[in-house]
Amino acid sequence: xxxxxxxxxxxxxxxxxxxxxxxxxxxxxxxxxxxxxxxxxxxxxxxxxxxxxxxxxxxxxxxxxxxxxxxxxxx
Numbered sequence: 736x737x738x739x740x741x742x743x744x745x746x747x748x749x750x751x752x753x754x755x756x757x758x759x760x761x762x763x764x765x766x767x768x769x770x771x772x773x774x775x776x777x778x779x780x781x782x783x784x785x786x787x788x789x790x791x792x793x794x795x796x797x798x799x800x801x802x803x804x805x806x807x808x809x810x
Contacts, residue, residue: 746802746806746807748798748799748801748802749798749799749802751795751798752795752796752798752799752802753795755791755792755794755795755798756791756792756795756796756799758788758791759787759788759789759790759791759792759794759795760788760792761788762784762785762787762788762791763784763785763788763789763792764788765784765788766782766783766784766785766786766787766788767785769784770782770784770785
């Protein structure tokens with residue numbers, strides 16, 4: 736009888752977390768660096784890039800924590 740192994744590197748949640756995390760980091764950088772009055776006027780005086788980036792990083796963290804706490808087991 737073999738012991739089940741973890742498929743941590745090939746779990747789709749890890750890939751999704753990495754992609755969403757990278758996009759979130761880029762949006763946060765754009766929100767901090769390229770924040771102009773014209774862009775804020777379009778969104779009702781809200782830094783949309785910053786808030787969307789923070790939200791994406793939060794979602795990426797949920798995916799990564801989910802993959803870490805409940806790994807896929809391969810028989």
